[in-house]
Amino acid sequence: MILKHKDDVAPQLAELERLMALPELTKAQRDAVEDELWAVRIGAKGEKEAAYHIDFGWKDGESSAVIHDLRLEHNGRVAQIDHLILHRTLHFHVIESKAFGGEVRVSDSGEWEIRTKFGWRGIPSPVEQNRRHIEVLKGFIDAQGLAPKRLGMTLPIDYHNWVLVSPSCQVRRGGTGWDRVVRMDMFEKHFSECHDKSVSGLGFISAISRVVGLDTLETVAKALVAAHHPGSFDYSAKFGIKQKASYQFTEVITARVAEEPPTVTQPLRTCSSCKAEVEQKVVNFCRMNSKKFGGKLLCQTCQKAPAAPVAAAALECDECKAKLDSKVVAFCRFNKRRFGGRKLCRECQVSAGKLAECSN
Numbered sequence: 001m002i003l004k005h006k007d008d009v010a011p012q013l014a015e016l017e018r019l020m021a022l023p024e025l026t027k028a029q030r031d032a033v034e035d036e037l038w039a040v041r042i043g044a045k046g047e048k049e050a051a052y053h054i055d056f057g058w059k060d061g062e063s064s065a066v067i068h069d070l071r072l073e074h075n076g077r078v079a080q081i082d083h084l085i086l087h088r089t090l091h092f093h094v095i096e097s098k099a100f101g102g103e104v105r106v107s108d109s110g111e112w113e114i115r116t117k118f119g120w121r122g123i124p125s126p127v128e129q130n131r132r133h134i135e136v137l138k139g140f141i142d143a144q145g146l147a148p149k150r151l152g153m154t155l156p157i158d159y160h161n162w163v164l165v166s167p168s169c170q171v172r173r174g175g176t177g178w179d180r181v182v183r184m185d186m187f188e189k190h191f192s193e194c195h196d197k198s199v200s201g202l203g204f205i206s207a208i209s210r211v212v213g214l215d216t217l218e219t220v221a222k223a224l225v226a227a228h229h230p231g232s233f234d235y236s237a238k239f240g241i242k243q244k245a246s247y248q249f250t251e252v253i254t255a256r257v258a259e260e261p262p263t264v265t266q267p268l269r270t271c272s273s274c275k276a277e278v279e280q281k282v283v284n285f286c287r288m289n290s291k292k293f294g295g296k297l298l299c300q301t302c303q304k305a306p307a308a309p310v311a312a313a314a315l316e317c318d319e320c321k322a323k324l325d326s327k328v329v330a331f332c333r334f335n336k337r338r339f340g341g342r343k344l345c346r347e348c349q350v351s352a353g354k355l356a357e358c359s360n
Helices: 010-020 027-058 126-144 184-198 202-209 214-226 280-288 326-334 346-359
Strands: 002-004 064-074 077-087 091-098 103-106 112-116 119-123 158-165 170-173 181-183
Touching (some): 002 214, 010 027, 027 064, 027 077, 027 091, 027 184, 064 214, 091 184, 126 158, 158 184, 170 181
Parallel strands (some): 002 064, 103 170, 158 181
Antiparallel strands (some): 064 077, 077 091, 103 112
């Protein structure tokens, strides 16, 4: 059963796109906002892809509970858990998903690198990142007394660290110990092998002795969902953008998977030129192309309107003042060293060429 899906990132994307449209941004600020926008989009894509493979195998499971996108705060530390699978045998699988689409490699010592067009580049270890999440999760469960009890004794919980990468990603593993760094499409197979190994041999007796009912497992999972604390995002402060308006992201958590995402009613906007009403998708397009439209909000018709004509003086020959067409102007700009940066008509270009030959 699935108790929670990923929080909606549409408000975050909308706020970042709004900031991108501000004309007063410096280049450094614009680059930082653009990088954040890319990171949110690629992160959401990776989590969505991983959630698809997890839901496919566990949506109708009768021995497990699944939580997507769980953010816990405990003792001044934060755990942003991408996916969590709780099993009746009290094996809790904490999953970090990464949208790596190319090639990554893990050294013997656990150092991560990703291949880019500029070569191999070191990145933070997702395994270590997830290990810290597990520490916060374990500390929270222990502090809240959420672990099931039997005969007055607290049953132990085993935590498993998984890192899922895109199906198109190739993973080079150095040494051993990285068998839980797997592609998303292979996770169900590796999960089954891990589960079978944990309940085989002597582990079978331990697993049977602490199997809990599905209702008990659901109680623990719902307590974790209730403790979910969505993050607050003040991007204006983060990027040093001075303005009054800022956005804080909050969402009401439901106990089950929502069938349809909530709809957001957008206020009507009007074209800066003709005052016609424009749709939200047009607003977003103008924000992403603020330089092209001079920061204005334009309807699709006004976007296609011809630009203001260039001043006549800019299309005159610098020698004889004859009118120039755009092709001649472009030719002169391309050969500015030859013509000394001047805009010349075809006749004056020939004269300038002859003078250059005489001087040589």
